[in-house]
Amino acid sequence: MAEEQELFKVTIDGITVEVPKGTTILNAARKIGPEVAPPTMCYYSSLEGSGGKCRTCLVEVAAGSTKDPRPMPKLVASCRTEVMDGMIVKNVTSKKALDARKGIVEYLLINHPLDCPICDQAGECYLQDLSYDHGTEGTRYEFKRRTFVREDIGPYIQLHMTRCILCYRCLMVADQLTDKRMHGILLRGDTSEISTYISKAVDNDFSGNMIDVCPVGALTDRTYRFKNRVWFLKPMDAHRDCDKCCGKVTLWNRGEEVFRVTSRKDPWGEVQKIDGKPAWICNTCRFEKKNTADWIIEGPTKVNRHSVISTNHYLKKVVPPDPLDKVLNGRSPMLMMDINEVSQVNEPDIDLSILPGPATSTTFIERDETKEIKETPAERLSINDHKKP
Amino acid sequence: MSKKLLLKNINISGIKSFDVYRREGGYQSVEKALKMQTGDIVEEVKKSGLRGRGGAGFPTGMKWSFLAKPEGVARYLVCNADESEPGTFKDRYLMEYIPHLLIEGMIVSSYALGSSVSYIYIRGEYDWVADIVQEAINEARQKGFIGKNILGSGFDCEIYIYRGAGAYICGEETALLESLEGKRGLPRIKPPFPAIKGAWGCPTVVNNVETICAVVPIINEGGEAYSKIGIGRSTGTKLISACGNINKPGVYEIDMTITVEEFIYSDEYCGGIENGKRLKACIPGGSSVPILPANLLLRTAKGEPRLMNYESLADGGFITGSSMGSGGFIVLDEDQCIVKHTYTISRFYHHESCGQCSPCREGTGWMEKIFYNIENGRGKMKDIDLLWDVQRRIEGNTICPFGDAAAWPVAAAIRHFRDEFEWHILNPEECLVRNYGLANYADPLEAVAS
Numbered sequence: 011m012a013e014e015q016e017l018f019k020v021t022i023d024g025i026t027v028e029v030p031k032g033t034t035i036l037n038a039a040r041k042i043g044p045e046v047a048p049p050t051m052c053y054y055s056s057l058e059g060s061g062g063k064c065r066t067c068l069v070e071v072a073a074g075s076t077k078d079p080r081p082m083p084k085l086v087a088s089c090r091t092e093v094m095d096g097m098i099v100k101n102v103t104s105k106k107a108l109d110a111r112k113g114i115v116e117y118l119l120i121n122h123p124l125d126c127p128i129c130d131q132a133g134e135c136y137l138q139d140l141s142y143d144h145g146t147e148g149t150r151y152e153f154k155r156r157t158f159v160r161e162d163i164g165p166y167i168q169l170h171m172t173r174c175i176l177c178y179r180c181l182m183v184a185d186q187l188t189d190k191r192m193h194g195i196l197l198r199g200d201t202s203e204i205s206t207y208i209s210k211a212v213d214n215d216f217s218g219n220m221i222d223v224c225p226v227g228a229l230t231d232r233t234y235r236f237k238n239r240v241w242f243l244k245p246m247d248a249h250r251d252c253d254k255c256c257g258k259v260t261l262w263n264r265g266e267e268v269f270r271v272t273s274r275k276d277p278w279g280e281v282q283k284i285d286g287k288p289a290w291i292c293n294t295c296r297f298e299k300k301n302t303a304d305w306i307i308e309g310p311t312k313v314n315r316h317s318v319i320s321t322n323h324y325l326k327k328v329v330p331p332d333p334l335d336k337v338l339n340g341r342s343p344m345l346m347m348d349i350n351e352v353s354q355v356n357e358p359d360i361d362l363s364i365l366p367g368p369a370t371s372t373t374f375i376e377r378d379e380t381k382e383i384k385e386t387p388a389e390r391l392s393i394n395d396h397k398k399p
Numbered sequence: 400m401s402k403k404l405l406l407k408n409i410n411i412s413g414i415k416s417f418d419v420y421r422r423e424g425g426y427q428s429v430e431k432a433l434k435m436q437t438g439d440i441v442e443e444v445k446k447s448g449l450r451g452r453g454g455a456g457f458p459t460g461m462k463w464s465f466l467a468k469p470e471g472v473a474r475y476l477v478c479n480a481d482e483s484e485p486g487t488f489k490d491r492y493l494m495e496y497i498p499h500l501l502i503e504g505m506i507v508s509s510y511a512l513g514s515s516v517s518y519i520y521i522r523g524e525y526d527w528v529a530d531i532v533q534e535a536i537n538e539a540r541q542k543g544f545i546g547k548n549i550l551g552s553g554f555d556c557e558i559y560i561y562r563g564a565g566a567y568i569c570g571e572e573t574a575l576l577e578s579l580e581g582k583r584g585l586p587r588i589k590p591p592f593p594a595i596k597g598a599w600g601c602p603t604v605v606n607n608v609e610t611i612c613a614v615v616p617i618i619n620e621g622g623e624a625y626s627k628i629g630i631g632r633s634t635g636t637k638l639i640s641a642c643g644n645i646n647k648p649g650v651y652e653i654d655m656t657i658t659v660e661e662f663i664y665s666d667e668y669c670g671g672i673e674n675g676k677r678l679k680a681c682i683p684g685g686s687s688v689p690i691l692p693a694n695l696l697l698r699t700a701k702g703e704p705r706l707m708n709y710e711s712l713a714d715g716g717f718i719t720g721s722s723m724g725s726g727g728f729i730v731l732d733e734d735q736c737i738v739k740h741t742y743t744i745s746r747f748y749h750h751e752s753c754g755q756c757s758p759c760r761e762g763t764g765w766m767e768k769i770f771y772n773i774e775n776g777r778g779k780m781k782d783i784d785l786l787w788d789v790q791r792r793i794e795g796n797t798i799c800p801f802g803d804a805a806a807w808p809v810a811a812a813i814r815h816f817r818d819e820f821e822w823h824i825l826n827p828e829e830c831l832v833r834n835y836g837l838a839n840y841a842d843p844l845e846a847v848a849s
Binding site: 061062063064065066068084085087090109110112113114116117118120121150151153175176178194195197198199200201202 | 566568583588749750751752753754755756757758760761762763764765768785788789791792793795796797798
């Protein structure tokens with residue numbers, strides 16, 4: 011029998027879960043569910059060394075462990091902090107963490123162009139989700155945003171640095187998936203940019219995965235740019251025999267036409283792990299096989315019901331049965347009130363055109379007084395309530 | 400005249416050369432240390448109560464004892480000579496005028512930590528200083544203090560100089576290690592701390608130049624004797640690099656019992672404020688620590704005289720106190736404009752932010768732009784609150800202490816000098832033509848005299 015792993019008890023937002031030693035707070039929270047899992051922009055479980063940079067996953071640690079129950083003085087990045095036995099973590103129940111997250115969304119957005127209406131990522135953009143969940147409706151930033159010239163890195167990928175939030179994920183793809191690293195960060199601070207040195211092309215079989223890991227629309231598929239909105243497409247799981255990669259992909263169709271091919275995503279927006287290995291796909295599968303005949307279709311991809319993509323999902327929506335007929339039980343519907351009894355708008359003797367402004371309820375009350383009817387519409391309504399037809 | 404330990408031989412001509420340094424009693428600590436057990440040296444440093452001189456003030460002996468010692472893995476000592484904090488120039492002074500003191504300290508510390516290969520990371524702008532230190536290393540190597548089997552003790556000691564490329568962030572210890580490994584100088588996410596996993600994944604100790612130099616008198620005179628100098632937990636002597644509107648800017652070695660008032664006004668140290676003006680404010684520990692107005696600088700909030708040491712300068716937290724920091728003592732007289740001053744600091748932090756984590760990358764730039772507007776008469780009243788909000792959300796939310804360092808000066812400037820910001824906003828034309836000297840922060844000494 012294999013040696014049993016040490017299990018640590020960790021409480022996140024009041025929910026206790028047991029996880030093996032060495033798990034990060036984020037993964038423990040993901041085990042509980044999306045309600046308590048902190049959002050992430052830079053952490054990517056399949057990429058070693060990712061995380062800790064965007065600071066959106068900051069959480070408050072109310073008690074370090076059973077042995078040392080002191081709270082941690084600062085908020086910690088949950089994606090890089092390992093749990094201890096008896097740790098108490100506050101995520102959505104911590105005012106401090108939510109306030110910090112609000113600040114971070116604001117920082118991420120001050121230099122983001124907010125060109126969602128023309129951005130290919132719209133609909134599957136994590137920054138959109140994040141700012142919807144944690145941002146404010148307005149900005150306090152009154153200065154020029156930083157802009158860059160769009161750059162084609164290779165025949166398949168376009169880099170739109172203006173939209174980049176510098177999560178460093180694509181660098182790790184370049185580092186860990188491809189043999190020769192072609193691109194990196196130039197300069198520093200808020201002028202830093204992701205680039206290949208002197209616009210060199212990225213030429214590698216797995217470079218397309220940079221598009222998948224990009225949380226925003228900074229790296230886009232050139233074969234798909236401006237072709238369609240993601241929510242008009244229907245995702246389908248498919249596979250083919252590929253000698254370079256696992257060949258298990260998601261096809262994005264509209265009608266018979268395949269608009270794009272991506273790797274399969276798990277509920278956290280990361281590449282699915284098939285047999286314990288992340289299912290990265292190669293550029294041949296991604297960019298060149300855009301024909302339904304190339305693929306063996308497995309069936310529709312399950313999309314989260316809350317995702318905008320599911321609005322045009324071709325699976326028939328389950329609509330709950332309308333209970334009205336059952337309630338009425340063959341009777342005709344009874345109106346609570348007759349509009350003509352309450353209001354005189356439809357009466358022929360009221361000429362709306364003589365009124366100086368838009369008609370209001372008081373207009374008619376005045377006219378009622380000339381007719382010596384003392385009831386106000388409200389009183390009349392209350393009388394009508396008791397009338398049975 | 401306070402006791403001098405590091406700078407006692409500074410005025411002897413030719414102290415830069417090995418021979419003169421040796422004649423004045425140099426390298427005795429190496430001979431003494433090599434006869435001791437390594438654990439005893441660490442114990443001695445622990446007993447001395449020496450605190451890191453780089454800014455954080457972490458006890459050095461404790462740091463050394465945290466160093467992991469797995470079998471068969473190399474350990475490294477790295478000297479942080481990437482002194483980039485605006486207002487701080489004590490390490491340069493040490494390396495430039497008495498380089499053998501650093502080398503001596505490096506050899507002793509390397510022996511104590513079991514590091515056969517040690518590095519001195521010197522910032523790129525100090526190119527001539529790196530040459531001086533290299534010269535000192537060469538001399539020491541010739542005399543048998545560096546190299547294989549030094550002084551027949553069986554201990555191999557190599558010291559290499561690594562020149563940085565002039566980035567402030569590389570003064571942060573993990574960014575320094577990244578840079579030392581030849582990568583981009585981006586701070587690492589801690590834990591693991593360098594004492595467990597540092598340079599090339601091996602246990603590493605990173606110490607400031609002055610800390611390593613202070614090991615020499617500790618070994619020579621004993622940790623017990625060293626701990627008797629100073630007061631409370633601030634033991635030993637500290638180098639203060641004083642600059643700004645004072646009569647005698649320079650590096651001073653103080654024992655930490657003198658008052659701030661004495662340090663600024665006595666002829667032995669700064670010699671008073673330039674041109675007979677009054678003191679307005681002061682940053683006691685390099686640009687990243689909170690600025691203090693004169694009344695809070697000379698007296699604590701409780702009315703006690705403030706001393707030049709770790710505890711007293713930090714008295715009252717960041718509300719009414721500041722921090723010893725790295726010892727960059729910047730004095731501002733009554734004619735200086737706090738808004739302009741903080742704008743300059745803010746611009747520096749914007750320029751030096753590494754851009755790894757979002758609050759610091761975006762927030763520092765934002766703060767600088769708001770400051771630019773206020774300074775140039777285009778500010779609005781809500782900008783002050785906005786600045787406060789921006790700095791509040793940077794502080795504590797970043798990977799490394801850089802974010803805190805960028806946020807604290809702004810917070811302190813608004814906390815203590817809010818009326819000056821308001822004056823800038825209310826008088827947009829006037830603030831362009833003159834600096835704003837504010838009488839509210841009058842020098843308390845002046846009040847006593849009149």
